[in-house]
Amino acid sequence: MKANNLVLEVKGLKTYFYLDEGVLKAVDGVSFSVERKRTLGLIGESGCGKSVAAQSILRIVPPPGKTVEGEIVLYRNSEAVLDLAKLHPRGKEIRRIRGKEITMIFQEPMTSLSPVHTIGNQIMEAILLHVTKDKRYAKELAIEMLSKVGIPNPHQIMNEYPHQLSGGIRQRAMIAMALSCSPSLLIADEPTTALDATIQAQILELMKKLQDQFGMGIMYITHNLGVIAEIAQDVAVMYLGKVVESAPVREIFHNPLHPYTARLLKSIPKVGRKARTRLEAIEGTVPLPIGLPRQCNFCPRCPEAIEGVCDKDIPPLVEVAKKHFVRCFLHTQKAT
Ligand SMILES: Nc1ncnc2c1ncn2[C@@H]1O[C@H](COP(=O)(O)OP(=O)(O)OP(=O)(O)O)[C@@H](O)[C@H]1O
Ligand SMILES: [Mg+2]
Known part of the structure; x- marks a missing residue:
């Protein structure tokens, strides 16, 4: 088998909350991977499913939430060894992995x-x-x-x-x-948001240094694109429970293809600016992912939406250039 640097591979992950109002599809068919010594940045507005994706990996999704589909493949020495999605969330095996092989740091240490x-x-x-x-x-x-x-x-x-x-x-x-x-994988969910800019920069430096020393893969969740530019090599952009674009960090910044990504980037808070700055540049709000119609999720807010196309079906995630994936009819129609 060809050697790889994978530590984690998430495939088609679906985590739903079964509420009185209906089924809330917090994570709805998400795939991404994390490699040794590399950082995957996970970005997107509030409520897009970033934290639920992280909780799903550690199997700590609170009820009435449930991972209903998909694989969470853990690698050891480049070999796929275990599908975490198959483990009992309170069983011995996942408890052995949590806090040792995979650890998580949160926004608020308390x-x-x-x-x-x-x-x-x-x-x-x-x-x-x-x-x-x-x-x-x-x-x-x-x-x-x-x-x-x-x-x-x-x-x-x-x-x-x-x-x-x-x-x-x-x-x-x-x-x-x-x-x-x-750990072989560190999941960081907005770990520096509550800190001032100087401390934040120090913590990022520190994480990079420790990543070099320990060789771990990092999945870094944040609203702050300045932080992503600092720490990530790969980026996945989430919107309403789906990855809408993923690419190497430079591609995302210089050649964003999805209209959602392009609009997120317009509001880049710089590393030096107050860390609490939220991304609010996109018109409209993120709806709750309950009973969404069969169309591109971003269509109702998208200034470039094509009538009769974007509101008729869910676009597939397509590789349009090497390692650059996008879920948007504007680009995939051209490709076909
Ligand atoms: N425990 C829960 N019970 C019910 N719904 C939940 C629960 N946790 C999250 N959700 C819903 O799942 C969706 C995704 O939430 P999530 O917390 O993953 O967003 P996020 O991308 O991490 O946002 P933020 O940037 O604000 O942290 C949202 O619609 C949220 O309301
Ligand atoms: Mg969150």
Whole structure:
């Protein structure tokens, strides 16, 4: 078999929420892959299904949500070993993978750090669970990780509680925890949005450095295209539960093909600007993905929509140039 650098391959993933109002199709047939030492940026407006896609990979989608279709293939040493979609969400196997092979960092560290345990105990707990049973070694490793993420006084931080730390240090502590078991895949869901621009830039540098050292693949979710330009090599653009365009980062920035991507790019918040800036340049709002008609999801908001074409069917995702995929009749009609 040909060697590859894959760590994860998601194919045709569908995760739906079964609500009283109807079936909400948060993720509706999404495919993407993440490679070793590379970062996939996942972008799109609020409510497009980025976080639910991440939760689906870790099998932590809360009820009434359910992954109903698709594969989440985990690779070890370039070999496909396991379809995470087939595992029981609370079973032993996925629990062994979560927090070790695949870890996640969130926008607000307080949601993943326990307020009643010291930072040291929390990092050590992850290490004791996944790496070693030796407490002294676990402590050494925890201190080493804290210093690797640039915390100047790791011994002291070990004994402190999350609320005693500044936002930046807390974020670093969470990253240290996420990296303490050398994951092969790190999922970062807007991890720097709450931080000021300087700290944000430092954290990005740090993640790149650690990625180099550990060789992990990163899936980085954000609204901030400046951050994507900084950290990602590949980009997938989501709209209403579907990937509408995916390409190497340079292609996305210089040659965006989908009208949605082109409009997202018009509102690039620069890395230096306030990180909270949201992308609001596109007219209209994202509807709830319940009972959507059989047409291009972006059609009602698209200034370039072709009547009788875009409102008649769902466009397929087509490779229009090498590694450049787009789901839009404007481009796929030309190709056929
Ligand atoms: N626990 C839940 N119960 C019901 N619906 C949900 C739940 N979580 C997400 N959704 C719905 O799924 C869709 C996708 O949500 P998701 O949180 O993945 O968006 P997102 O792209 O991460 O947005 P943001 O950029 O605001 O974080 C939305 O329509 C949302 O309302
Ligand atoms: Mg989200």
